[in-house]
Amino acid sequence: MDRDSGPDGAFIDVDRVEKVFDVRRKTGFLRRERRRVRAVDGISFRVARGEMVGCIGPNGAGKSTTIKMLTGILTPSAGRLRVAGIDPARERGRLAQRIGVVFGQRTTLWWDLPLIDSYRLMHRMYRIPDARYRANLDRCVDLLDLSGLLDVPVRQLSLGQRMRGDIAAALLHDPDVLYLDEPTIGLDVISKARVREFLRTLNADRGTTVLLTTHDLQDIEQLCSRVVVIDHGRLMYDGSLAGLHEAGGSERVLVVDLERELPPIDVPPARVVRVEGPRQWLAFPADRSAAPLVARIAERCPLVDLSVREPDIEAVIARMYAQGVADRTERALS
Template identity: 60%
Template sequence: MTTVIEATALRKEFDVRVRVGRLRRQRRTVPAVDRIDLTVTRGEMVGYIGPNGAGKSTTLKMLTGVLTPTSGTVRVCGLDPVARRTRLAMRIGVVFGQRSQLWWDLPLRDSFELLRHIYRVPAARHAARLRRCRSLLDLDGFLDVPVRQLSLGQRMRGELTAALLHGPEVLFLDEPTIGLDVVSRQAVREFLAELGRAGDTTLLLTTHDLADIERLCRRLVVIDHGRVVHDGTIEALHARYGSRRLVVVDLDAPSVDPPVVPGAPLHRVESDGRRLVYALETATAAELVARLSGLTALRDLSIVEPDIEDVVTRLYRTPTQLTR
């Protein structure tokens, strides 16, 4: 498969001044990204996550040519992002949740037309892509509204369209759903999912909303303190950091002495002993239910799938261990 993003030992340092004593300040070098290796192939949808200050946005800025790496090598679409920044801009799309590429006082339609000329997109191709975005993102109701009058959700749908009208090979998204209401967030997710199913655009997504990752990305890269601590599937993340399914059992009567089930330790007791929550380790849900039904009267039960947010929180609390 064709590699579209390749970074090796990528590092970015910043000089900061810290207070030493009452009056003196001392310059200190701080690594924001610390020797990251990353390879992304054409058509992949990759979630790139980490806590605040982990180096996510710094990585994206190096991949798009905004920042120059301190050391290491990086290629995007076969180009050096800094040395070939103008050429690379014609082949990538970028959406930063806190920054706009639209003209504030112009109607959204006019911004799209200006971008067509900037990227030198043939009119027919531009019209076809715009029709697709209008349909999937429901743009028609505000195409003629000045950008400054759009809601945040409407503006973000416009930003996504603007990033895609020139047909980029790679789309970089930095917090694309930040601050959006439920309806707008769902519209953006469905659009990106449709984009991923088409398979002709590579997507690198950074976000604090892990529902975006679960909905869109099979591969998850987690960084902490500027280093990769996980690179693989979400399922592998669950397995690696001890994620477990929970079985919630409602009883007819309160349980004074909750049953012990091998391979499924009791996780917690709720509702004055009428609800027991077991964590599945080596036992299956069927084995647990069979065991419990022979020991006590069951009213209801449900299975709760592991929450990726809990898993990632547990990962952040674990001392950093490199995947390399």
Template identity: 60%
Template sequence: MTEPIIETANLGRDFVRTEGPLLRRRRRTVSAVQDVGFTVAPGEIVGYLGPNGAGKSTTMKMLTGILAPSRGRVRVCGLEPSRQRTRLAARIGVVFGQRTTLWWDLPLRDSLALTRHLYRVPADLHAARLAELTELLELEPFLTTPVRQLSLGQRMRGDLTAALLHAPELLVLDEPTIGLDVVSKSAIREFLLRLNTERGTTILLTTHDLGDVERLCRRVLVIDHGRTAFDGDLAGLRATAPTPRTLVVDLVQPEAPIVVPGARTVRVEGPRQWLELSTNPAAVVSEVARAHRIADLTLREPDIEEVVARLYRAGREEPTALPRP
């Protein structure tokens, strides 16, 4: 059998927090991650999800060797991250959406050249990979632009390039599309899919964007309060914690709250109304269109925060596992 590229068991990480008045300070141990266990096979794209403060970033830092676990076991690419961090760095790529690994005042091309030396990539291989990534991510127009002058979408493409120039087996992404416009998000998602399909690169990403998950991930892990709460596919997650979709209706002019079978009007602002759906959206749309003058319609899926919140409101304390897709 193929060895997992990520393997964790009973993984935990504690922090000591100092609290109280100045002359009566006391120390308290806080568990950011308590008992996380999962494996990721080579070639998978896995979404690692959960609300803010759930322990996602702490887990990522343990997987990449930035933090040592307080207890439990973790191996990435067959290595122990905190003890073999230098060897691991040569086999993984890491991108944090709100931080950059590029040199702020240097042109992008120079930043990528310095990255080559950090990873000790031979010049010919670096040139070949940079040419390929330049084409795939459309970097050419801004390779000579200082990083500080790049847009957020351009910088993210530069960070992805820097993380991939040494051809890592695993790509770890923390909020890779945060703050990006619709066009940039789509470009990043399509690139990641192609990277996984054509190169077989394993991808683990945290995100609050349901679009990232739906487009990229066949499998999702949900963590909350430091524990694994779900491991399965997105359909299974929604089935475990069903959350209604919302139909946003823009009427030609303001009207009384819409009343149709299979929907409940939960909000009205002028000509715009929000309907919480409990049945097939097509039937509701058809009924609304028949009885009202409509300017526009938008169907909104629940975001990950809503699904996870409902999962925990349901009182699920034990991990839920579904068959892998």
């Protein structure tokens, strides 16, 4: 068993964790109202070494608060946290040697210094052996295409360039765990593709454990085999992307082009959702294979062409949130 993992093999162990904030707001000239806000409400999940897990949820769901507790920035109000066998709140300095963190809207780089100077400072701060530092820097510069940016002050970098620079900075000390909070926010298509490819390579080659929180669901679809959904501080779903589609009742769509206009095609469990002349759109459960439907349609109808459109994960999440709101309303009224 990995000595840094728990008895169940968990490299990251979140057990019934809560975080409550005391919020004060002004209600009059000399009066203030105090209320308690439960940002995280009894969340539990485990991540094995080398996993790449996506964490999604609306604004205020508790995602970033959870990440901050896992890094030791915030202390849980209740529950238990362990990362590589370390309690983040009690041993933050020791944990810093094992983790890398990238917050999409904040930089860890020195604003007025050339990019390479930030890396040199981190070399000293983390006491990285010289050979290891050079090897890691060369690898990050190559894979993230930073060679022409090293002498440029950070304040002159574009958002995409700075983001790639931040990711490299987080990896110079060879962390076992990489936390990414909105790593592709505001990036153009090319920059997003470059960052995603780097993260895939990092996970495959180094076995780095990655916990990714994002609003860009393409990050999840392209990088993570497992997804955790959080809403109002509670865990709504933890499993595979395929299972998420099933839980959200998502559907695939078969687009059929016929030789001529025909009545709606009847091939259960698919149902016709749209007809335009000789083209028909048939929706069917996302967990079902399209092959039997295609075979039955080909037997009955004169086909010209067909294609399958995959379900939109954003629509799946929206339905789950809507159901969660409905459930909470029902509980409040009962």
